[in-house]
Amino acid sequence: MTRHSFSTKIAKEAFSNLFKKRATEKYPAVPANVAEGFRGKQVLNLSNCISCGLCARECPSNAIEMVVVDGKKRPLIHLDRCVFCYQCADTCPRKVFETSKVFELAVTDKSTLVIKPESVSPAQVAPPAPAASSTQ
Amino acid sequence: MTQTENIQELDIPKLVGASFKADNLPIQTGAMSAVQAPPTKVHDILKVILDADKKSALTTISCLDLGENLGVYYHMRLTKGYFTIKTEVPKTDPKTQTITDLLPGASFAELEGTDLLGVTYEGNLLSGHFMLSENWPIGVYPLRKDVNMAEVKLVPSPPQEETDDPNVYKLTIGPQHPALIEPEKLSVTVEGEIVTNVEPRLGYVHRGIEKATESRTYLRDIYLVERVCGICNPSHARVFVAAVEKILGVDVPPRAKYIRTVALELNRLHSHLLTLGHACLEMGFDTLFQYLWRDREPIMDLIELTTGNRVYGSLMAIGGVRRDLNPDHIPKIKATLETLRSKLPGYRDTYQNDKSLRLRMQGVGVLSRDDARILCCVGPVARGSGLEIDVRKDEPYEAYGEIPFKEIVYKEGDAWARMNVRMDEVGESISMIEYALDHLPTGPIKVTVPRIVPAGESTAAIEAPRGELFYYVKSNGTQNPDRVKVRTPTYANLPSFLKTAIGQNYADCPVNFVSLDPCFSCTDR
Numbered sequence: 001m002t003r004h005s006f007s008t009k010i011a012k013e014a015f016s017n018l019f020k021k022r023a024t025e026k027y028p029a030v031p032a033n034v035a036e037g038f039r040g041k042q043v044l045n046l047s048n049c050i051s052c053g054l055c056a057r058e059c060p061s062n063a064i065e066m067v068v069v070d071g072k073k074r075p076l077i078h079l080d081r082c083v084f085c086y087q088c089a090d091t092c093p094r095k096v097f098e099t100s101k102v103f104e105l106a107v108t109d110k111s112t113l114v115i116k117p118e119s120v121s122p123a124q125v126a127p128p129a130p131a132a133s134s135t136q
Numbered sequence: 137m138t139q140t141e142n143i144q145e146l147d148i149p150k151l152v153g154a155s156f157k158a159d160n161l162p163i164q165t166g167a168m169s170a171v172q173a174p175p176t177k178v179h180d181i182l183k184v185i186l187d188a189d190k191k192s193a194l195t196t197i198s199c200l201d202l203g204e205n206l207g208v209y210y211h212m213r214l215t216k217g218y219f220t221i222k223t224e225v226p227k228t229d230p231k232t233q234t235i236t237d238l239l240p241g242a243s244f245a246e247l248e249g250t251d252l253l254g255v256t257y258e259g260n261l262l263s264g265h266f267m268l269s270e271n272w273p274i275g276v277y278p279l280r281k282d283v284n285m286a287e288v289k290l291v292p293s294p295p296q297e298e299t300d301d302p303n304v305y306k307l308t309i310g311p312q313h314p315a316l317i318e319p320e321k322l323s324v325t326v327e328g329e330i331v332t333n334v335e336p337r338l339g340y341v342h343r344g345i346e347k348a349t350e351s352r353t354y355l356r357d358i359y360l361v362e363r364v365c366g367i368c369n370p371s372h373a374r375v376f377v378a379a380v381e382k383i384l385g386v387d388v389p390p391r392a393k394y395i396r397t398v399a400l401e402l403n404r405l406h407s408h409l410l411t412l413g414h415a416c417l418e419m420g421f422d423t424l425f426q427y428l429w430r431d432r433e434p435i436m437d438l439i440e441l442t443t444g445n446r447v448y449g450s451l452m453a454i455g456g457v458r459r460d461l462n463p464d465h466i467p468k469i470k471a472t473l474e475t476l477r478s479k480l481p482g483y484r485d486t487y488q489n490d491k492s493l494r495l496r497m498q499g500v501g502v503l504s505r506d507d508a509r510i511l512c513c514v515g516p517v518a519r520g521s522g523l524e525i526d527v528r529k530d531e532p533y534e535a536y537g538e539i540p541f542k543e544i545v546y547k548e549g550d551a552w553a554r555m556n557v558r559m560d561e562v563g564e565s566i567s568m569i570e571y572a573l574d575h576l577p578t579g580p581i582k583v584t585v586p587r588i589v590p591a592g593e594s595t596a597a598i599e600a601p602r603g604e605l606f607y608y609v610k611s612n613g614t615q616n617p618d619r620v621k622v623r624t625p626t627y628a629n630l631p632s633f634l635k636t637a638i639g640q641n642y643a644d645c646p647v648n649f650v651s652l653d654p655c656f657s658c659t660d661r
Contacts, residue, residue: 009485038440060352
C-alpha cells in the first residue's frame, strides 16, 4: 500500500496500443453500428390505425398530434419534441408504431422534422402490397 | 459486535412511542413508517433517534402544501429502513425550529423548503433565494398549490453584493468553469492560497421538475423524473416507480427485478468510469482519462443493446420493466464485461499507487466518519470516510438481497479514498451483473397496474451511483401525484465540501470537489 511509483501498467498499455486497432470509429465515413432493437425514427403502419388517439393522450412530451387524413384521425409525430421513449408503441392496441435504426435526424429547417401521416397514408402504402404478393 | 446487533433489533417507531408516551403521538405504519408530532417536539424526537441509532441521519425534509397548513416531513435514514417525523405549521405563520444544531447537514434541506414553500426555520434564515433565480419575486412560493404560475411577474435582479473589506479576497468558481461540466457557483474566500470560506449558489439548472410532476399523470412522470439527471436516469425512474408501486401494493415479478438490477448496475459501471476518468482529467492525467472513457464506451453500447438507447433507457414501468432481456444478447454482455474486468487491475493499481495521483488526492478534503454522519453524506463519499451505508445492503431492493457483493469501505476519508471506493465498486458491479445474468428467473416482466393510484404516501430509496437517491411520493387518489419530493445524492454531499474545503489549498478545490462526483442537474432538479 505504501509503494510510491509511477505506474508501469499505463506505460505498457500505451505501448501495446501502438499495435491495436483504433478505439474510435470513422463515423460518418463509415456508418455507425446501431444495436438491434434501437429506438430510432418511427415507422408507422397506418393501415392498422383505428383512430383511437391513445398514443397522443399518453405521449409524455406531447409529440403526437391527431390529424384528419381522408376523413380519419391519424397520428402526426413532431420529432423535435419526441424523446423516443416509444410509450406510443406500448400504448397502441394495434401495433402501428415500429422502431427503426434511423437516428440521423439533423435538419436545417425544424418544420420538416415531422412524420406526417399523409406520406405513409394507406393510399400510398397500398402499391408495395401487390408487389409483395407478386413475388410469392 | 453486540452493540450493532442491538441497533439492528431497535424498533424506532416503538422507541419513539415509548419515549413520548405522555404526548400520545400517533404512529403510522404501512407504506411509510411515521409519527405525527407538533413542531415543538420534532427536535426532541430527532435527538432520541440520533442517540439510539448511531448510524441514523436525516435524509431530507419534504415540505408540502396541505391546504390550511404546510406539512414539514423529516425523513430519517436508520440502520434498517426509514422513519418520518411529520409535523404541520399554519400557512399564515409557517415557523418552526431549525435542527441544524443537531445535524448541520440539514441546512440545505431547510433552506430549500424556505425558498420553495416558505417554511421559516428559526436559526437558519434565508436571505434572497436559495434554489430559485434572482428575478423570482420574494414571497411567492412556487410549490404551494394556490400559486398561479401564469400570474407571477418576474422582478429585476438585485445588484450583486460587493465586499469593501480589502482583507477579504473572493474567487468565484463557476457558473461557467472548466472544472465544472455543469453550471454552479462557488464563491471561495481565500487568504493567500488557503481557503477560509465557501459559499455555494445552487439553482442554475432548476427546471421545476417537482412542480411539473404534479400536473402530469404517473405514466408521464416516469419519463419526466428520468430526465432529472442524464447520467443516473434509470435510478430516478426506478425509485419513482418503486414509490408508486408501494402505494399501489404491487409486487414486481422476479424476472423484472433481475432485469432492473442489471440495468442499474450497468448504469453504475458507466457512471463510475465516467467520474474516475473525469477526476484524472482534473488532475492532469489525461492518458488514464482517455483509457477509462474508451473502456466506458462498450458499456454504453451494452446499455443501448439492453434498453434500446445509449443514454435514456426508459426501461422502468410501474409494475415491471418495458423490455425483456434477449437471451441471445447475454453472451455478448458477458464478453464485454470480461474485457473490462481484465483491464481493471492495471487501472486500480494506478489509482492506488501512482505517485502523482497520490500526491494530488491523498490528504485532500479529509472528512471524518462523525462529520460524514452529521453532514448527512451518502454513497461513496460516506463510504470513503468509513461510514458503512449502502442502500443495497441496508435495505435490499430488487434482486440485491439475493446477489452476493462486498460493501466497499475506506477509512481515510480523503479524495483518494472516495475515488478508490468507486474504483473497487466497478469490479463488484461486474460480478453482480454476471451473477444476475446467470440466475435470471423466467416468467413475466410486468404486471398490469391501474391508472389511478389510491390516496396514500410512500418513500423509496435506492443506491444510485452517487449515493442514496430518495423520493417521497404523495397520492391524492387521482391520475396525478399530489407531491413528489426528490432528494438527490449530490444535494446531500454538497455540505461536506463546504467543510472539507476550508483550510485547504485553493488549487486542491477542483480535485476535492470532483471527488464528490457532483451532478448539478440532479441537485437543482
